[in-house]
Amino acid sequence: MTRFRLLAACVMALFLPMAALANPALDAVISDNLGQIEKPSRRSVQPLVEQIAATGPEGLALLRAWSDRRLGLTAEGRAVIVDGSSVLDAVTGQPVFGVEPRMLRPNSGVRGVIDSAMVAGALNDPDARRRSAALDALARGGTPEQLAALRAALDDPDPVLVARKARLERLLTIQLDKDTQARVAAIRDMAGDVSLDFRAALNPLLAMQRVVSAGQPQGNVARELEVGSDALPRDAALALLVDAGVLQPRLTSAEQRGALAANLRNGQVGGIPVEQLSDPAARDRAYDALEAAGAVPPAATEAEAEAALAAHRFFDLYAEPSPEVTDAARAAQIRAQLRLGAMTGIDLGLDALSLASIYFLAAIGLAVTFGVMRVINMAHGEFIMMGAYTGYTVQTLIADRTLSLVVALPLAFAVTFAAGVVLYRLVIRHLAHRPLETLLATFGVSIALQQLAKNIFGTQARPLTAPAWLEGSVTVNDVISISSIRVAIFVLALLFLGLFLFIMKRTRLGLEVRAVTQNPGMAASMGINPDRIAMMTFGLGSGIAGIAGVAIGLFAQVTSELGQGYIVQSFMTVVVGGVGNIWGTLAGATLIGGLSKVIESLNPGNTLAAQTFMILFIIIFIQFRPRGIIPQRGRAAEA
């Protein structure tokens, strides 16, 4: 019943006009309970605090001031809030001048009651946003009183807030409850949760402190440490002994040299000529002599250090005294880490998939031209770059991002298709059956195109902005998320896989391409023009490179070196996958994409090493499958 009245009062308070002399209810409460306010007692103050909280925002402001020890009483018995130099009337909110308020100093018990009442007020606030804000504040840290208030306010009209409150209650119980069993139960309830706040709540429970002691130490022992193990190197153990005051600091060689230099007399230190001091043994003798003469402070010897190490044991102690809680917390942490590992694995898989689709898009054109003509087009990377710059140019002309993307994709295909056909007609056709020379000639085209792009678009990176619906990411939880652009690229790669399969298996062109791939001479005898087919496939491969360029440009910066970054990986994809077969390219792209992500995750922060290992892996892979994962079969493979 009280709660309902309290709620009703709060609602009332909200609708009350903020008049200059408003809130008579608060005024009445204050004047009725002046004695209680002046000398509150922890046990009996609760109803008063609830009454004040029920009077509305002014009441809450008064409570906050009271708790912060900013509330004072004037000689006439008016409550005032002191905020730095200004003094405000607690009831009206008006400034008061010329008074000397007596400041109230409620004890910590009373302040706890006030705080929880304020939280309870906010948690029961009719405005759902305020309740939510109160929960946010509690999530940042609470007191046992606030936990009690939260437990009293678990009901909520909003089901989302009910769930949040219940969850927060468990988290606060873990951190604040006095009852060990309740904490253990709360930890068990939440075990397996991988969210950041639960892991953050576990961390302080498992915080450890390293201690050195002669026997078994007091407290909750996490583990005993072996001197010389990875966890406790010998030097660290000695430093702990020095910190504990049981061992003199060891002498470093720099200190030794300084002490010797300070005691240099007539070209001699401790009776040893200075020329001999380039020998460490002579330095030790000189220092010993000085130590014996009392000229330098004594330092711990090796034997003393050994003895101290032997006489002491080293422990990690939990700051948390209860072993039950730490055991439960450790178990929960391990479960959280396991699930986290699994989820990281899934996230990694998604990353690898998106990388694989990029490599697939970039390599598919290369694989097709290599399959049909046995030539490697070194300018392939520049076709990718050309596609990206086409996208950029379209975007400067068409402001609408979605429309510009819709225009850019086919246009990039058209531009690079044309470029590929021109390159074929002018260069590659004349170098038939000279693959190494084709490689070099197309490399010449590649450096010319790269420099041309620099001359036209400048050396600085150009942005190719994705439309708004492609920004942001698809998020499953704290760990698993993937940006929408990468999903789109994956879809694009699937689309091209389908389109390519359709062209190859269902059209006349595909039939002829397959015929020329398998045996150009025989295909020519059957009336197929190999030259035209080669030109078409070259154009097709280049066109797909252009589309890949637009896709890559959406998440990378468009520069004249854009294609170069992908060309080696594309070559690897083709070599690993095997030529002349789209499934081989797919397998190669998946292998390379997956592998580079896995190596990267094993060696985080060192992408250079990851790339090195990947290339090494490929060199070794070629040893065992020199023709790729899906090798070309038949007579064409021997050529």
Place this chain on the structure above:
Amino acid sequence: MTRKPFILQNPSVLIVLAVLAVFTLAVTLLSQAYGTGALPTSTVKVLGKTLCLALAAVAMDLVWGYLGILSLGQMAFFALGGYMIGQWLMYARTEVIVAEALAQNPIPPTPQELRDGVTNQIFGVVGSADLPLVWSFAHSLSLQLMLVLAVPGLLALVFGWLAFRSRVNGVYLSILTQAMTLALALWLFQNDSGFRGNNGLSGLQNIPGLDDVSQARLSVWFLWASAGTLGLFYVLAAWLVSGKFGSVIRAIRDDETRVRFLGYPVEGFKLVVFTLAAMITAVAGALYYPQAGIINPAEMMPIASIYLAVWVAIGGRGRLYGAVIGAVVVSLLSSWFTGGRAPSVHLPGYVVNWVDWWQVALGLSFVLVTLFAPKGIAGIFDRIGGLARPRRHGRDLGPDQGALQEREAKA
């Protein structure tokens, strides 16, 4: 039938040696240290470096022009040679500097302090305090000189053995060599690889023990050394390709399978030439980088090796002097055009600035050379020498590519 002596069989060797000698003499007489001073020291260094590049091109020609392997990782060996000699140059020089600094202290340094000082000086920049294992021999010139040959040679041997054994050839092999040099470069780019990451090794132009010799003199000395080494290895390469060995490797280039069927151990021949070329390239690198003064992993990126192939192709494959000419002409032209000293061409409405357009011109001229002059610049000498390719018109006589054709069979 008596064989003609090697030199008479290959008069081009004598001509190349003579030109090299005249060139070296001319540069010496024009240098600041020993002659009129018409050539500044930096130009002498550029010329000396160009000779080293020509040596690398000779090795590339052995591998590509004679053996038929388009190795796109040749500059990895070049840079490795540079790194090996650079280790000693840097270590020995730093040791001198650190010893001088420590001599200021009243107490003479222990060997350990000296080593720690050197390590700190060299590796402080990548935040490391220990001397990496790969620097174990850096204190000794003779050991590092051996490593100049051993490390690239071993790398080529292992890589070549793996690749040739599994019959990787053609375009695949080219891509694989490119991957090798990329992997090596990426590995060296790491700070903890032990070679100072992308800082590379620097200060290599100061030769320890020769502090009182001016750079002007040193540059001429290095020019002599480069010219001498180029001459020596040129003769070695020419001798190698002139005999039966040369015939076999050219046969491997033209049809590997047939040579294998004739009973020759193709993999062995390939491995010997590939490894030898790697070692020659490494020597060239070891002479190049003390003149350049600095080496970093960017020198190993695949593009550098591709440029080497471009030089050889423009100069003329399968002709050793072609490789030399190509490397000298193209690399000097490149540095002239990209150095900003070439005059701009004023077209109506547009000014062609060579710094911007040289790469385009190089790329296109490369395409043109490949298309219309597959023999490169050396083709001109062939024409002078009356060595024209038979005109191939008419139908094929045989069933396969490269078979003799009607008219040339008659000719």
